[in-house]
Amino acid sequence: MVKSCRNCPLRELPVFSPMSDREVDFMATFKVGELDVEAGATLMLEGSNSPQLFTVLEGMGLRYKTLPSGERQVINIVLPGDFIGLQAGVMQEMKHSAEATTAMKLCVFDRKNLWSLFRDHPERAYDLTWLAAVEEHMLGESLAVLGHLGGIERIARAFVLLFARASSLGLAEGAQMPLPYKQQDLADALGLSLVHTNKTLKRLRDEGVAEWRNGTLTIVDHDRLCEFAHLDSDEGVMQRPLI
């Protein structure tokens, strides 16, 4: 995930191997354009069959499912470099929704060209599969978190991993990073109630470990945060091997 979009001439897909001129030409047609959306916009709706796929260039968002009970499960947080809509591309329909939390800039593709990407540009297809595998890995981790960890542990872990990811994307400054979500969003992601989330955040604050105020997360004591999270200081970021 780290240097996604960095070495790709068109910044359209997270790319990990150099592109040929022919590929660049293809990408230019695959890419439909760029899209700016405002905060709160729905990027993709559960059950829909969106004709478009996106790569995030700027901004932050959320993937979530709406449950029959009306509750919401946040699947994960969407940061620059992430790909949105693989499911829509490859299955009939999206199995979850995605929305913009801040204003976002998106790179837009035409879904019907996805197959020609597989046919003519196997490197990119491989990249896509890699992304899917990483996604799968992340979800597996989250599953383990919800299955086995308590409140503080979940939150601490979320903070550590989020911060690692943001750092590698250059979004962090010092011990701070923007985290423009609501407590309810975090609660929905971690399977905790809002109230309990709030109280647990207070505890982390009081213990001088981490503070999250006004959309900014500050890691006060990284080591202790990692302890809470049962995590080594250097875990969390997925490195892409060459093929």
Add this chain to the structure above:
Amino acid sequence: MVKSCRNCPLRELPVFSPMSDREVDFMATFKVGELDVEAGATLMLEGSNSPQLFTVLEGMGLRYKTLPSGERQVINIVLPGDFIGLQAGVMQEMKHSAEATTAMKLCVFDRKNLWSLFRDHPERAYDLTWLAAVEEHMLGESLAVLGHLGGIERIARAFVLLFARASSLGLAEGAQMPLPYKQQDLADALGLSLVHTNKTLKRLRDEGVAEWRNGTLTIVDHDRLCEFAHLDSDEGVMQRPLI
């Protein structure tokens, strides 16, 4: 997932579009052989860099993570048609382990040929990506389950979905299916303690909804089980669209 392996001449990959003769030839080289493993065997170890990838031909297994605390999170249940090792194929290493619960028959591939599959057989690459997307979907569902549902609901849901999957694979007979796991396995999958799982199973038994004894699951009252699961009777099986 439904008819995986059915229409593939070599039964090596879950295949959804017809194969050309050339492809069949390639598959013959991609496929290294078949492997029979006994119950309890470890198929893939977390952190390992297995040179082989598998498709399940027969038998049942588990994917799981071992947590620092020594506890285990079962990621999902492995049934015939499932692919094991995509992560090892595409990332450096496996992020979870897999083991055989019953004796299994596996189709074995050579990982180093994965790239040539992408290069020369885009249909199969697409199939693989589809599998990954389905996997992602399933995990998202599981996440929502652990995040929001209570004990009975989790178990009921697991039974309904498992039974739907088994039915579509022809593993079910009438209202019964083989489910050769331990209560501890289910508990680890659903993020419940063994004791609570046991008591909840008893409740389902006493209510005349479902029974699970001696490795066999019997759905006594499917409708009521679905109620418990907050699920419609027909949900659960993923249909594969054509490209």
Add this chain to the structure above:
DNA sequence: CGATCGCTTGAGCTATCTCAACCGGCGTGG
């Protein structure tokens, strides 16, 4: 025959939930 393994059941404990109230900031409309 004893040991181990998976299942079952009881009892008490606590993390987390729900309900409920309050607070400050901000945007809107009078």
Add this chain to the structure above:
DNA sequence: CCACGCCGGTTGAGATAGCTCAAGCGATCG
């Protein structure tokens, strides 16, 4: 410009689902 309403955050109190500890039981196996 003020008042009101709304939203997100904060805090308290009581209720409970699920956990842990602990013991017993039947089957299988060496």
